Amino acid sequence: MATAKEEFLKEFGEHYGYPNGPKTIDQIRATEFNRLQDLVYLDHAGATLYSELQMDSVFKDLTSNVYGNPHSQSDSSSATFEIVRDARQQVLDYCNASPKDYKCIFTSGATAALKMVGEAFPWSCNSNFMYTMENHNSVLGIREYPPQK
Amino acid sequence: MATAKEEFLKEFGEHYGYPNGPKTIDQIRATEFNRLQDLVYLDHAGATLYSELQMDSVFKDLTSNVYGNPHSQSDSSSATFEIVRDARQQVLDYCNASPKDYKCIFTSGATAALKMVGEAFPWSCNSNFMYTMENHNSVLGIREYPPQK
Ligand SMILES: Cc1ncc(COP(=O)(O)O)c(C=O)c1O
Ligand SMILES: Cc1ncc(COP(=O)(O)O)c(C=O)c1O
Known part of the structure; x- marks a missing residue:
């Protein structure tokens, strides 16, 4: 070596x-x-x-601030909500993406994000989902969502 | 005080x-x-x-071990896979749940876990989904999954 x-x-x-x-x-x-x-x-x-x-x-x-579920009503939840909101904004800024056109959503990973795309995409009977043979399973899974012709 | x-x-x-x-x-x-x-x-x-x-x-x-995506093939991925597997087993043991009958699945939170239940439950036209008015939104969301009668 x-x-x-x-x-x-x-x-x-x-x-x-x-x-x-x-x-x-x-x-x-x-x-x-x-x-x-x-x-x-x-x-x-x-x-x-x-x-x-x-x-x-x-x-x-994490050892000096008190964080909680961002959807609750407590002080620690408001603090957490603000941190999450700022983190979303930082991601949008980094990608030069206007919050008018884009939302940043945190997911548990690539598979969860791709599933969400499959679920939320406005599929119509004219939609074609195209992928490569080499794509990861998490991409192939989107096949399940377009309406079957 | x-x-x-x-x-x-x-x-x-x-x-x-x-x-x-x-x-x-x-x-x-x-x-x-x-x-x-x-x-x-x-x-x-x-x-x-x-x-x-x-x-x-x-x-x-986390600063002394090298972890990676548990689904990859590298050494750090195998190490991670083993830790995740052991953590699942610890949860099952804690709940006195036999791995023959139960699987432990980690989700990003309660909402994601309840959504998974809604998606995976073997709904039939005889299924009734019952909930209380006070239930959290994440429970109410399961309403979307039973076949509409
Ligand atoms: C190319 C590729 N896509 C997607 C994934 C899935 O990622 P995740 O575990 O974040 O869902 C992986 C995981 O190794 C991958 O290598
Ligand atoms: C009773 C109850 N159920 C479910 C949830 C949702 O939990 P999660 O944010 O983990 O999805 C909450 C969150 O505050 C809650 O209070």
Whole structure:
């Protein structure tokens, strides 16, 4: 592994990691993803990795604020409602999506989101649902929703 | 507040908190729920509170192990799959429910769980769905699923 990396760096070293960033990729791995050790994690499409800095911040937030079900009427629920609303707005902003035309809905994952699309899409008898053979099951599942011709 | 508590304790002090537990309720509040300060949180049916000890343990787990999407094929995915499987088993054990007769399914919340019941229940034209006027919207939603007579 060590020699393979050396050879790789000899050829591509100039572009490796974030050459102009405040931390090199090796520093980021050592400080923010220490749990990886020598592991090379590639499944970012399935589930990506959070950094230790992110976890720290979530931990501090969740142990210093009192959150509750955003749909209840208590003070902690209003606080939670506001945080959820701001998070939706941040996602819309990031996507340059106007709240006039778009809503941000949090789901439990890709499968739940795709199911919701299948359920909510205004299917008509002229609708054609097209997908590739290689699509994930969660996409194929949408087949169930268009009216059968 | 302080006098009200004193009066309450004078009458019910013997049974207050967990009188035979390792920590009194005031100690638990001070060490495990420090974020509450003087807040009295009652919405445990909507969303209950986690202790700081629980958060500590989750934090340590998530920053020292590499987890991924439990449905992928990588090492971190297998590790995640095993943890999810064990958690399901723990829930079944806790409910004294045999895996022969029961499956444990994690959902994003009560509404998602009730929707799943509505979708999966083997409705027939003899089915009657009964509910109380006071039921939460998430229960009322099940009305959409029985075949209309
Ligand atoms: C390409 C692709 N789509 C969808 C999914 C399903 O994602 P989720 O588990 O968030 O429903 C996966 C999961 O691995 C995936 O790899
Ligand atoms: C009695 C009751 N049922 C169901 C729900 C919905 O729960 P969830 O937000 O987990 O879908 C709530 C939420 O406050 C509730 O109070």
